Amino acid sequence: MADVVEVLQRSGGSATYAQLREYVPARDLRIALAEERIKRVAKGVYALPLDVSPLTVARSYGGVLSHESAAEHLGLDVVTTPLKPHVTVGRNQRRRISRLACTLHWGDVAEFDGATTPVRTLLDCARTLPFCEALAIVDSALRKGLVTRDELLDAAFAVRGPGRARGIKLAEAGDPRAASALESVLRARVLEAGCRGFVPQLVIADDDFFARVDLGHPELRIVLEADSFAYHASREALRRDCRRYVNLAMRGWTLLRFSWEDVVLDDGWVAEALAAVRDGRPRRQNPRKRAA
Known part of the structure; x- marks a missing residue:
């Protein structure tokens, strides 16, 4: 024993x-x-x-992890970790008394390693999360091969009731080429602004130059980059980046760089900047205050 x-x-x-x-x-x-x-x-x-893992919380209620908690459990990219685990229990299941805090949901449960299935997880996130955060999770699932785009589309069209339209929109927008959650949120901001044609991880190359950019629009010749602080961890990395950006400008590309705060916390800045560059408008003189 x-x-x-x-x-x-x-x-x-x-x-x-x-x-x-x-x-x-x-x-x-x-x-x-x-x-x-x-x-x-x-x-x-x-x-x-000492164990207060989300999986323990789900088990204490006799349920499974769901929504963004299930996404984290499945190893998917989540923009914001929930303060309390999301747990789904069977629709007709008697509620079990637990001492652990969670956000409780009821529904039909199909378990996948202690969590809702990947497809169910994505559709739950599509229904409850902002589009930009849900897209980051969907892109991650497609990139990791947990679902295919056709599987997700079929499941989204099969949904009846609230959340169907949001699930279909998210399934149609999902792209496995996105390399990070921040890049996915940036693309979501662009899509929400009504701009189509930006390609994730676009390759720009000629005989003397090669670059793979986060988002590129071949017709408008605009590049959008989502930059994290950790990316420039050394002087050499910064030098390479500067040379890369100058080379793009020399080849007629307009480059817009956005920080995590620009993309995640300011929901209007990406659209405003893109519209100004695309339409050739000067930046307004008294812009609204932005996060430091």
């Missing part, structure tokens, strides 16, 4: 009484509880004392 702590560690930090009893005698469970080596987080659900 195994030690109860080892069993919980192998189970992701938590397990039901029935799961533990397959490996541990009931007497050992009682002793471990008395010695506070494990704790009961809900009726019939046990966890390690």
Whole structure:
């Protein structure tokens, strides 16, 4: 027979009484509880004392992780981690009393490794998250091969009721070529501004130059780059970037660079900047205040 702590560690930090009893005698469970080596987080659900993982929270309610919590569990890119795990329990399931906080949902549950299935997770996110955050999750799922675009489109069209239109819009916009969550949010801002034609990870090259840009519009010859602070970790990286941007300008490309704050926190700045460059308008003299 195994030690109860080892069993919980192998189970992701938590397990039901029935799961533990397959490996541990009931007497050992009682002793471990008395010695506070494990704790009961809900009726019939046990966890390690320091384990507060989202998966443990879901198990304590007899449900599975869902929405952006499921996306994180599946290894997908999430722009904002929820303050409390999202948990979905069966529609007709009796609510289990738990001491752990969560955002609880009810619905038809099809489990995939402790979470809702990838397709269900994406459609849940499409229904509840802003378009830009949901697109980052969808792009990530397509890039990792957890779903195909056709699978997601079929599931979105099959939905009945609230959220159907948002799911279809998101499935149509998803693109596995997006390289990061920040790039996906940037593309979402562009799409929300009504601008089509920007290609993720566009290659711009000739005999003397090669560059792969975050978003490029071949007809307008505009490049959009989503820059994170960590990207320029050295002077050499900064020098290479500067040379790259000058080379793009020499070849007739207009380059617009956006920080994380520009893209994520200011929902109007990308559209405003793009419209000004595209239409040849000068920047207005008294712009609204922006985040520092």
